[in-house]
Amino acid sequence: MARRAGVALSSVSRVLNDHPDVSENMRSRVLEAIAELGYEPNLLAASLRRGSSRMIGFIVPDLRNPLFGSIVTAAQDGLSQQGYAAVITTSSSDADRDADMARLLRHRQVDALIVSLADQTREDLIEELRRFRGPIVLLDREVDGLEDASIVETDHGSGMEQATRHLLSLGHERVALLTGSLQVRPSAQRVQAFREAYRQSALPYPEDLVRPVGFAPEFGERSTVELLRRPSPPTALIVGSNQLLTGVLRSLRRLGIRPGVDIAVVSCDDVPLSELHNPPITVIDRDVTEIGSSAARLALERLNNPDTPPRRVVLPTTLVLRDSTHSPHG
């Protein structure tokens, strides 16, 4: 090909590797020769030399949750505008697999990592992430010992406090909280805000109704049955994710208990199920698209300028009132 372009082999290499020291004339001669010959540069080898794969690696806990699909899609839109491709892996909420995927993506030499960890306290995983040389963006996780990572956080506390206070003001005294494991930031923050709202109300804190059990539908299904069979059952439920909500609504239907009539229900994150349920379900909402595009932005700003320090972006939650929250005796 160098012969066809009438240039030195080293010039071809410089063009293929985006070397700054290449004249426009040289560039076009080489690129024409490439096109004529149907030559396809081995991108993998090229990226090994150049140290950039133009790929951004994602690790998400559950792709069956449409929330993560929306976050990834929004991030990808931002990344592809600058020529990066999103490559997604999932841990299936298994912290061991988180570490495997982080290793895999590092070995495949992605340029940055955007990750939502199954467990933010696992030493081996943190160790694995520390080995990664590019920018890391954590989604809603606080990881000790990973000070160089940027973070896109949600302020789960404010929405949870609003929701709890709203239910208490309607006259509910026994509110149950179902959420994920306390090993991740959103759940820990929610339980704290829930307790704080009770503390301010002077009502007794219903310790027995707090279930930081996990985000999967099965947990919602089981906890709902168990909570409603208690001698003193809750009159309202706050449900920490759309996946949990699926399980909760399944159990309520089976028990013949109607949301918004027999029991008040608040969910977290607005999805078609909460929006289009009859009655529509009150949610603690956040801008999921903004989470994805912020993550892309934080990754890109450090890719474009490695001297940029890591940043933390905090996005708000807001309470969207709908018909699933009513007074306990009305």
Add this chain to the structure above:
Amino acid sequence: MARRAGVALSSVSRVLNDHPDVSENMRSRVLEAIAELGYEPNLLAASLRRGSSRMIGFIVPDLRNPLFGSIVTAAQDGLSQQGYAAVITTSSSDADRDADMARLLRHRQVDALIVSLADQTREDLIEELRRFRGPIVLLDREVDGLEDASIVETDHGSGMEQATRHLLSLGHERVALLTGSLQVRPSAQRVQAFREAYRQSALPYPEDLVRPVGFAPEFGERSTVELLRRPSPPTALIVGSNQLLTGVLRSLRRLGIRPGVDIAVVSCDDVPLSELHNPPITVIDRDVTEIGSSAARLALERLNNPDTPPRRVVLPTTLVLRDSTHSPHG
């Protein structure tokens, strides 16, 4: 490291590359030396030499659709049992991006491709897939000129015929069909089956109510309004995906038209929204987990034995009757 293990450098290389001609004793000496030195083999370079990355590349049109998340998750379960990792990319239903992603995954040397294409008729994309050297599994697409690919198909026709016949037997004469573009197999099959059910009924085929418009919620939202404003509106809707259903239900709510009372609604694929809607929505269902695990199986059987010819697996659809389908006048 070869010195530390007291073996020849070529032996280290043989161990790292899983060469069959290595004694157990040699293997353990080398691996111990690796562990002691904290040496980490460059997996990428190793896979370049060995020709296997242990990665399976996915291309899906929309990760916001929980259906694809479920398919990918089921496939990943099957793949990881044999030590393969799923690496997922998305085209955002853009056929240009399909080709980009196929190229990216090929260059990153994934061992097999599992793909759900945005457009099964695009020449450049088919060309790109033809360049890929490992097994390809197509999800529900029929691609001319790609005879060497395995296929996991859904028999959309039987479920659609059942659904249409059911609505006609209830007394509906004007049934509308909303589905994706005819450039993909599911939509083409559905329209054909819908027409066939009408042909058998001797009722006039409602050509004016067939909308192969796309799978996104916006299409469902717009088509519903447009269909219901016609001089002779449909009394029943068949909706070709859970994403479309979201848009359809939004419009029905805005128009004050109740599913199962004012209009019969059938959807495709069971998701929490259809299951937990009030009234629950009749669906043409299929086993989504089985789609994912079949895809993994078809990829693995050709990875394990390259002489295996491509296979086609056809999975059934069944009609699940619920309260959203009623007679038009009662």
